[in-house]
Amino acid sequence: MTLSRESHTSTSNSILPQSANLLTENGKFKKSMASALPSGDQGAAEANSGNGGQMQKKPFTFNEIVLRNRLTALVVDGDNFCRLLEQGILQAYGLETQSVNNGDAAVELIASGAKFDLILIDMLLPILDGVEATRRIRAMGMRCKMLGVTACSGERERQAFLAAGVDMFVEKPLGPEILIPVLRELDGQV
Amino acid sequence: MVGTTLSQQLNNYIQTMHEQGILDYHFDHVKALQNEENPRFVMEVISMFAHDAEAGIAHLTTVLNSAVVDFAKVISFVHQLKGSSSSIGGVRMALACREIRHACDNLDKERWREASSSPMRQDAVNHRCWRQIAINNRNIAL
Numbered sequence: 001m002t003l004s005r006e007s008h009t010s011t012s013n014s015i016l017p018q019s020a021n022l023l024t025e026n027g028k029f030k031k032s033m034a035s036a037l038p039s040g041d042q043g044a045a046e047a048n049s050g051n052g053g054q055m056q057k058k059p060f061t062f063n064e065i066v067l068r069n070r071l072t073a074l075v076v077d078g079d080n081f082c083r084l085l086e087q088g089i090l091q092a093y094g095l096e097t098q099s100v101n102n103g104d105a106a107v108e109l110i111a112s113g114a115k116f117d118l119i120l121i122d123m124l125l126p127i128l129d130g131v132e133a134t135r136r137i138r139a140m141g142m143r144c145k146m147l148g149v150t151a152c153s154g155e156r157e158r159q160a161f162l163a164a165g166v167d168m169f170v171e172k173p174l175g176p177e178i179l180i181p182v183l184r185e186l187d188g189q190v
Numbered sequence: 191m192v193g194t195t196l197s198q199q200l201n202n203y204i205q206t207m208h209e210q211g212i213l214d215y216h217f218d219h220v221k222a223l224q225n226e227e228n229p230r231f232v233m234e235v236i237s238m239f240a241h242d243a244e245a246g247i248a249h250l251t252t253v254l255n256s257a258v259v260d261f262a263k264v265i266s267f268v269h270q271l272k273g274s275s276s277s278i279g280g281v282r283m284a285l286a287c288r289e290i291r292h293a294c295d296n297l298d299k300e301r302w303r304e305a306s307s308s309p310m311r312q313d314a315v316n317h318r319c320w321r322q323i324a325i326n327n328r329n330i331a332l
Contacts, residue, residue: 079273088235152269173276
């Protein structure tokens with residue numbers, strides 16, 4: 001597999017800061033019932049326990065969807081922080097992930113034969129932008145789910161990205177209200 | 191217990207940021223990524239964001255204070271800052287970036303001066319909040 005210069009590709013078990021490895025050896029997400037960081041929501045729930053029936057806010061968990069199948073994802077984002085965070089979120093849902101930091105590397109990765117169930121791709125990317133990268137990936141026959149996840153919010157950008165071939169245009173951040181239905185569909189749970 | 195006190199302080203600080211509209215629910219998603227196997231993940235993510243945001247705001251300030259403003263650079267810095275801040279739940283910073291971006295798109299000098307002056311102060315406030323969260327997180331982990 002040949003990658004373009006300056007490209008950065010990382011696989012799921014070595015991309016997060018320091019010891020933040022969310023996957024076990026067999027690629028399954030390590031889910032823990034306890035959180036090292038106390039939840040403000042838990043505190044609020046405790047505070048409201050004797051409040052006479054007031055609605056308690058349910059703390060967010062990644063257990064809302066449990067994947068039955070092995071799903072793979074590619075994250076294409078030129079910003080290190082966003083790339084790491086999106087990978088972390090996908091891994092938390094149980095996906096195996098890879099990432100690259102520019103459009104050219106994404107195209108070369110697909111051209112090398114790599115296959116993914118899901119691709120998250122930003123619009124503004126170094127070397128080759130997300131729109132052109134998407135166009136080339138689709139031209140290679142890749143029919144996987146592609147989400148254009150970008151900080152861009154204009155209608156012109158949205159139309160351009162959709163025309164290039166992304167299935168959805170998502171203004172950052174990629175929230176569970178969008179991601180969970182996509183994962184359910186990919187996992188055959190719909 | 192010192193650890194409990196720090197945890198409660200952090201919870202209270204985060205709650206305050208929610209109430210002030212600095213954070214939205216996406217921060218809860220980021221926080222939920224932390225577990226026993228990865229106790230430092232959220233701290234590292236927040237620290238990374240605080241560092242990158244500080245650099246981004248510094249670059250933006252320099253460009254905006256130039257005699258001749260390079261709007262393309264402003265758009266580039268603001269775009270990156272908007273993406274990262276919205277991803278971590280920093281809604282107020284993201285909104286400020288959006289306002290600056292709109293003003294740049296329209297090349298409305300009056301609007302971007304207004305948009306950049308107030309949000310830049312807000313960004314400075316927001317940035318201090320993120321650094322405080324990162325510090326509190328680090329103290330709890332130690």
